[in-house]
Amino acid sequence: QKEVEQDPGPLSVPEGAIVSLNCTYSNSAFQYFMWYRQYSRKGPELLMYTYSSGNKEDGRFTAQVDKSSKYISLFIRDSQPSDSATYLCAMSGNNFNKFYFGSGTKLNVKP
Amino acid sequence: NAGVTQTPKFRVLKTGQSMTLLCAQDMNHEYMYWYRQDPGMGLRLIHYSVGEGTTAKGEVPDGYNVSRLKKQNFLLGLESAAPSQTSVYFCASSYRVGSDTQYFGPGTRLTVL
Numbered sequence: 363q364k365e366v367e368q369d370p371g372p373l374s375v376p377e378g379a380i381v382s383l384n385c386t387y388s389n390s391a392f393q394y395f396m397w398y399r400q401y402s403r404k405g406p407e408l409l410m411y412t413y414s415s416g417n418k419e420d421g422r423f424t425a426q427v428d429k430s431s432k433y434i435s436l437f438i439r440d441s442q443p444s445d446s447a448t449y450l451c452a453m454s455g456n457n458f459n460k461f462y463f464g465s466g467t468k469l470n471v472k473p
Numbered sequence: 474n475a476g477v478t479q480t481p482k483f484r485v486l487k488t489g490q491s492m493t494l495l496c497a498q499d500m501n502h503e504y505m506y507w508y509r510q511d512p513g514m515g516l517r518l519i520h521y522s523v524g525e526g527t528t529a530k531g532e533v534p535d536g537y538n539v540s541r542l543k544k545q546n547f548l549l550g551l552e553s554a555a556p557s558q559t560s561v562y563f564c565a566s567s568y569r570v571g572s573d574t575q576y577f578g579p580g581t582r583l584t585v586l
């Protein structure tokens with residue numbers, strides 16, 4: 363079993379929809395949770411960063427962490443065609459030397 | 474401030490040839506990583522380094538070697554390329570793991586014929 367599981371999609375939604383992207387994990391030592399956005403033929407870029415449990419909001423994006431369920435989510439409100447990309451979750455913790463990534467969910471927002 | 478850069482951007486090799494991919498960062502980061510990304514497989518860690526002069530194996534190290542002679546550079550070598558090494562290679566760096574995040578380079582597209 364992989365340490366981080368993520369539904370690969372693809373997920374196709376109409377413009378303006380609310381999008382929910384999710385990851386589950388198995389290692390309770392993870393404390394830092396990240397979402398990366400990767401456009402086609404580009405490197406991943408950091409979108410959201412959250413420490414421990416709770417919510418974090420940045421514009422149209424909200425990241426949620428539920429450590430009790432080992433479940434993280436990224437919500438995108440009022441989705442735009444420019445949000446079409448692959449979204450990767452990642453996580454780590456203290457005393458780790460590396461990050462653990464989900465396999466990515468491909469999102470397509472249709473105009 | 475260029476961030477993380479990778480050289481070359483594209484390369485085509487024949488089976489059995491060797492090559493070196495160069496990653497450079499100008500953020501004074503301690504940690505550097507090499508990943509490969511294949512369709513449906515996500516990012517897989519090949520090797521990483523926790524500081525100048527150190528290297529460690531990741532998830533898929535076979536067929537690759539690395540060196541970190543200078544803090545700002547992390548080299549990935551393919552000694553004898555195989556078609557299974559056709560992939561997109563990403564370098565990343567971070568100041569530390571845990572309370573810091575990774576910054577990625579633009580990637581190198583490698584095709585092995």
